[in-house]
Amino acid sequence: MPLHDEPFTPDDVEWRPVSDRLATGRRLIAAACCLVVAIVVALVAVLTSTAWVYALLLLPVVALGWSSWLFGRQVRATxxxxxxxxxxxxxxxxxxxxxxxxxxxxxxxxxxxxxxxxxxxxxxxxxxxxxxxxxxxxxxxxxxxxxxxxxxxxxxxxxxxxxx
Missing domain, CATH: 2.30.29 (PH-domain like)
Incomplete structure (x- = not known):
C-alpha cells in the first residue's frame, strides 16, 4: 500500500458502505438541472433562429454523463x-x-x-x-x-x- 494512503486506511477498521440509492438521488437532481438547461438552450436556439446554438445542447448531455460517473465514485468512496x-x-x-x-x-x-x-x-x-x-x-x-x-x-x- 502506498505511503500516502496510510492516514485513510487504519488497520483495525471494517468500513461500512452507504446505499447506492444516494447516487441515484444525486443523479436525478443532476438530470433535472441538465433538463432545465437543455430546455433554455433549445428555447434560445428557436427564438434566435441561430443554428449553432443547438450545439450547446451537448453541454448538459456531457455534464449529466460526467456527474453520473462522479456520483457513483463518490458514493462508493463514502x-x-x-x-x-x-x-x-x-x-x-x-x-x-x-x-x-x-x-x-x-x-x-x-x-x-x-x-x-x-x-x-x-x-x-x-x-x-x-x-x-x-x-x-x-x-x-x-x-x-x-x-x-x-x-x-x-x-x-x-x-x-x-x-x-
Whole structure:
C-alpha cells in the first residue's frame, strides 16, 4: 500500500458502505438541472433562429454523463466505521477526508431525510459535537440502519459522557 494512503486506511477498521440509492438521488437532481438547461438552450436556439446554438445542447448531455460517473465514485468512496471509542467517517476520491468523532464528545445525533431521500429510501445521520470542526454526517443510509446507528451512537455517547 502506498505511503500516502496510510492516514485513510487504519488497520483495525471494517468500513461500512452507504446505499447506492444516494447516487441515484444525486443523479436525478443532476438530470433535472441538465433538463432545465437543455430546455433554455433549445428555447434560445428557436427564438434566435441561430443554428449553432443547438450545439450547446451537448453541454448538459456531457455534464449529466460526467456527474453520473462522479456520483457513483463518490458514493462508493463514502463509508463509516464504529470502533470501541469513536466513529470514523470517510469520503472523497480525489480530495479525501476522514473524520474521527469520539463518542464522549457527541452532544446529539440527528436523522434527516428530504422528500427525494424518503422516496428513494435513504436518510442521513448528523453528529453534533461541541466543536463544529468535528461534526460529521453520513448520507445515504437506509432508514433502518440510520435508526440503529442513531440509537447506538446516542447510547455510546451517553455512556462515555457519564464516565468523564
Amino acid at each position: 463509508g463509516y466505521a464504529e470502533r470501541e471509542d469513536d466513529l470514523l467517517v470517510r469520503r472523497g476520491v480525489m480530495f479525501r477526508s476522514i473524520v474521527v468523532v469520539p463518542y464522549g464528545r457527541m452532544q446529539f445525533v440527528d436523522v434527516q431525510a428530504g422528500p427525494l431521500a424518503r422516496l428513494l429510501g435513504y436518510s442521513a445521520v448528523q453528529l453534533h459535537t461541541a466543536s463544529p470542526g468535528t461534526d460529521a454526517h453520513i448520507d445515504g443510509l437506509v432508514p433502518d440502519e440510520a435508526a440503529r446507528l442513531r440509537d447506538r451512537l446516542a447510547s455510546r455517547g451517553e455512556a462515555r459522557l457519564a464516565g468523564l
